[in-house]
Amino acid sequence: SFPFRLFPLREHGMNWRAKPLTCQEIQAFRKSKEVMQRFIRAYQLMLRFYGIILINEETGELKRAENWAERFQNLNRFSHNNLRITRILKCLGEMGYEHYQVHLVKFFLTETLVKETLPNVKRSALDYFLFTIRSKRKRRELVHYAWQHFKPRGSFVWGPQDKLLKYR
Numbered sequence: 001s002f003p004f005r006l007f008p009l010r011e012h013g014m015n016w017r018a019k020p021l022t023c024q025e026i027q028a029f030r031k032s033k034e035v036m037q038r039f040i041r042a043y044q045l046m047l048r049f050y051g052i053i054l055i056n057e058e059t060g061e062l063k064r065a066e067n068w069a070e071r072f073q074n075l076n077r078f079s080h081n082n083l084r085i086t087r088i089l090k091c092l093g094e095m096g097y098e099h100y101q102v103h104l105v106k107f108f109l110t111e112t113l114v115k116e117t118l119p120n121v122k123r124s125a126l127d128y129f130l131f132t133i134r135s136k137r138k139r140r141e142l143v144h145y146a147w148q149h150f151k152p153r154g155s156f157v158w159g160p161q162d163k164l165l166k167y168r
Contacts, residue, residue, distance in 0.1 A: 006042050007084075007091035026094055039095055046088060050075055052107065060100035062107045072117050082124035089132035102138050105129045109142065113149035126158050140167070 008021045029035045044054050047062070051071025055061050065071065075081050085108070092101045108129055112122040126146060133139040143159040144167045150156045156164070 006046070007088050009087065009090050009094060011090075021094070030096055036095070043088065043092070043097075043100070046084070050081070050085070052104075060097065060103040062103050072111070075118055076120040079120065079124075082121060082128070085121075086124065086128045086132060089129055093132060093134045098134050098138070101133055102135075102142065105133060105142055106145065109146050109149070113146060113151075130158065 008018070008025075011020055029039070040054075040057060047054055048065060049071065051065045051068035051074075052062050053065045055063050085104075089101050089104060092098070092104070105125070108118065108121060108125040111118045112125050118125075130139065130142055130146065133142060140159075144164055147153065147156050147159060147164045154161075
C-alpha cells in the first residue's frame with residue numbers, strides 16, 4: 001500500500017515513507033472540486049476530534065463542540081496533537097485556506113491565553129501555530145492579540161514590545 005497523508009505538505013513529516021507534495025500536485029488538488037471537498041471534510045473530522053466545530057465553511061469561523069471539555073483534556077494530555085495541528089495549519093495555507101488558518105490560530109490563542117482551558121497547548125500556539133499564518137498583516141494582528149492577552153505582558157517574546165505598544 002502506498003502511504004498517503006490526510007494533510008500533505010511540501011516537506012517531510014514523521015512518516016518517512018510519505019512523499020512531500022510537489023507544487024504541481026498542490027495546483028492539481030486546488031483545481032479539483034472533489035479533492036477540495038474531501039479536504040474540508042477531513043479538516044472537519046480533525047476539528048471534531050479536537051472538540052471544535054467549523055460553523056461557517058465560507059469564512060472558516062469556529063466554536064467549541066459540545067464535548068469540548070473531554071476533547072480538550074486529550075489535547076492537554078498528549079502533545080503529539082500539537083504537531084498534527086501545526087501540520088493541518090500549514091496544509092490549510094498550501095491549499096488556499098489562509099482564512100481558515102487565521103480562525104484556527106485565533107481559536108487556540110483564545111483558549112490558551114484568554115479562557116486558559118489549554119495550558120499545555122500555549123507554547124505550541126505561540127511558537128508554531130502563529131507562524132504558519134502566511135499573511136504578514138494577519139500574523140501581526142494575531143501576535144498583537146496574543147500580546148494583549150499574555151500574562152505577564154513583559155515576558156512576551158513573540159514580537160517587539162515597542163512595536164506592539166504602537167500597533168494599530
